Amino acid sequence: MIRILLLDDHAVVRTGYRRLIDAEPGLQVVAEAATADEAYACVVGGGIDVAVVDLSLRGASGIEAIRRMLARDPGLRVLVLSMHDSPGYATQAMRAGALGYLTKNSEPDEMLDAIRAVAAGRRVLSAEIAQALAGAALDGEQLLTRLTPREFEVLRMAASGEPAACIADRMHLSQKTVLNHLSAIRQKLDADNDFKLLRLAARHGLVDLGAEAMC
Secondary structure: OEEEEEEOOOHHHHHHHHHHHHOOOOEEEEEEEOOHHHHHHHHHHOOOOEEEEOOOOOOOOHHHHHHHHHHHOOOOEEEEEEOOOOHHHHHHHHHHOOOEEEEOOOOHHHHHHHHHHHHOOOOEEOHHHHHHHHHHHHHOOOHHHHOOHHHHHHHHHHHOOOOHHHHHHHHOOOHHHHHHHHHHHHHHOOOOOHHHHHHHHHHOOOOOOOOOOOO
């Protein structure tokens, strides 16, 4: 039996996934979480083989959740199931330790097959993500690969308008550490001011400029 954790901040979405997964022989949802902190607590409790993770969460994103969960349980397998189809998100999710990445446009059977594949230690990419990554490599659009997953998360939050103190609280870091990350990000991306950093983040799909940040 493959024991599964669902991490998504929409209860209706989790309910749909649970019904689909639990109907399959050999698969069972044993835990659900709406935030990165809740997911980490589930992993601490043990008994999870595969985490199916959304990246868009309130607070720390799924990328930070992946990093923290795998730091606690390196044997955990992670499958990302996200609305984000940009190569930046996919690259950073894989760097954080995800084995699979599907978009939410994927067919149900594709998700079920991907759960079994990552449980067996195999890497899985949906067709859209594989094409996006290949296109980015050909076009030289790999600027965000200069960042670590944690720097990527700090950039995403900062570009959304969140202050350093709020980012520090959500990521369980000191404010000084967050400011140091922001300084390193500016250097790595050759962005000498916040406006350039925001434009770059928007261009790579990290931020919705119409969204309002909440601490």
